[in-house]
Amino acid sequence: MSLIISRMRPLFVYGTLMRRFQNEGARRLWDGAQFLGPARVPGRLYMVDRYPGLRPAHGPDEWVHGEVVMPANAETLVPELDDYEGTEYRRVETEATLETGEKIDVCVYEFHRELPESKLVRSGRFLAWALVLLTVSTSLSAQTRRVSDAEVRKVHRSAILIDTHNDVTSRTVQGFDIGPRSADGHTDLVRMKAGGMTATFFAAYVAAGNTEGNRSAHRALQMIDTVRRDIVERHPQQVVFATRAADIVRAKKQRKIAALIGIEGGHAIEDDLRLLRDYYDLGVRYMTLTHTNTNGWADSSGDMAKEGVQHHNGLTDFGKQVIREMNRLGMMVDISHVSDKTFWDVLEVSQKPVIASHSSCRSISNIPRNMTDEMIQAMAKKGGIVQINLGCEFLSQKSADTSSFGNPSLRPDSGVKIVRATIDDVFAHIDHIRRIAGIDAVGLGSDFDGVECVPEGLEDTSQWPNLTRRLLEHGYSAADIRKIYGGNLLRVMRAVEAR
Numbered sequence: 001m002s003l004i005i006s007r008m009r010p011l012f013v014y015g016t017l018m019r020r021f022q023n024e025g026a027r028r029l030w031d032g033a034q035f036l037g038p039a040r041v042p043g044r045l046y047m048v049d050r051y052p053g054l055r056p057a058h059g060p061d062e063w064v065h066g067e068v069v070m071p072a073n074a075e076t077l078v079p080e081l082d083d084y085e086g087t088e089y090r091r092v093e094t095e096a097t098l099e100t101g102e103k104i105d106v107c108v109y110e111f112h113r114e115l116p117e118s119k120l121v122r123s124g125r126f127l128a129w130a131l132v133l134l135t136v137s138t139s140l141s142a143q144t145r146r147v148s149d150a151e152v153r154k155v156h157r158s159a160i161l162i163d164t165h166n167d168v169t170s171r172t173v174q175g176f177d178i179g180p181r182s183a184d185g186h187t188d189l190v191r192m193k194a195g196g197m198t199a200t201f202f203a204a205y206v207a208a209g210n211t212e213g214n215r216s217a218h219r220a221l222q223m224i225d226t227v228r229r230d231i232v233e234r235h236p237q238q239v240v241f242a243t244r245a246a247d248i249v250r251a252k253k254q255r256k257i258a259a260l261i262g263i264e265g266g267h268a269i270e271d272d273l274r275l276l277r278d279y280y281d282l283g284v285r286y287m288t289l290t291h292t293n294t295n296g297w298a299d300s301s302g303d304m305a306k307e308g309v310q311h312h313n314g315l316t317d318f319g320k321q322v323i324r325e326m327n328r329l330g331m332m333v334d335i336s337h338v339s340d341k342t343f344w345d346v347l348e349v350s351q352k353p354v355i356a357s358h359s360s361c362r363s364i365s366n367i368p369r370n371m372t373d374e375m376i377q378a379m380a381k382k383g384g385i386v387q388i389n390l391g392c393e394f395l396s397q398k399s400a401d402t403s404s405f406g407n408p409s410l411r412p413d414s415g416v417k418i419v420r421a422t423i424d425d426v427f428a429h430i431d432h433i434r435r436i437a438g439i440d441a442v443g444l445g446s447d448f449d450g451v452e453c454v455p456e457g458l459e460d461t462s463q464w465p466n467l468t469r470r471l472l473e474h475g476y477s478a479a480d481i482r483k484i485y486g487g488n489l490l491r492v493m494r495a496v497e498a499r
């Protein structure tokens, strides 16, 4: 079940400069599109009579009876401009519910060009809007289109590709040089370049064992140092240290790889907000609240069934302070690894969008590290994103069932061979999230060098163009792909950076 671009039905358009687009643009951009007619109402977009049943799906403040205004998060979206014969536009997708209960995807087009009626200008730059409906009945899973190598290259190059979770730091901290092509592992600069990558969040991974003897902060500092010294300083021609969305965009222009830091394991702060602030000052821009261990202030999905662990039923009061302080500092809250109750607590407390830096969909592969549809949708409503983990067990139920990680009843020495996932499984997760939560809610968080089994077709950091091909084959547009690869994350980063 999937959306198909060519079946989009533009519902209405708004703004005088839209005429050309209205008359010919949509037809060209989406073959077979049918306009249902424009509606002009100053200051508002008006829902045409054809769809009188459209009712609020985002709460009374965001949808007005009989009329449509933009969803609250629309203005925080990063301009992902496409070009239609000199008219720049971008697309924002959201969901609405018809009175019949049928859910539809609503697609709003935002045009960046000056309107004479300046009172209509929103935020000084959003100049005209059009809204279209997508029909949701057509399945794309079976049908694919032919895609040329040139198209794959062009679209791939146009994207800012950001991977939010890479564990090669566990190697560099032991002396591994990320520079030359390596015969093993998933990550080195040669392969990252070949894969067209722009940025990576390198994990400052603090294993649970460091809590013994209070060495968690010590370990976190070592891991931060390996990013700054062994990855960035050692390769100044190719890598640049980054802490902000703008740094990533600049790195793309400079054809460098932006290196960012995310702490994995909230025990790294040793229950002290002062350490959290120190980490921010050292350049850390997200923190995974827990690893596989419940810490002093947040429950982990990794030990909920373990006896003898002191659980908190989610976040403690101090844990909530941690979230608020991360919001205040401008450090992204990462809910990968946390227990379900911790997730819901975080969503309630956080004033900023949150990320799952390396998790996938539980409805496809049922493991506690993945997220339920309900969680994904709730997170998306608050502007958050799920960054797909490429570990086989995260992607495929068959893989999960045949590994001791996904299937605790299997002993590690059972001799059962893990069934390998494929790049089609990766696509299935992306498409699932797009379908249930929208294109703005999905990204990439490979977990390369942190997982052993990776999917066929996406074996290391050089293989990303294969994913671009898959997405294009399934009808994804270049703009969609740019969102998935980095546009969505840049949007979240900017929202989190904003004071």
Ligand SMILES: [Zn+2]
Binding pocket: 264, 337, 358, 450
């Ligand atoms: Zn992890």
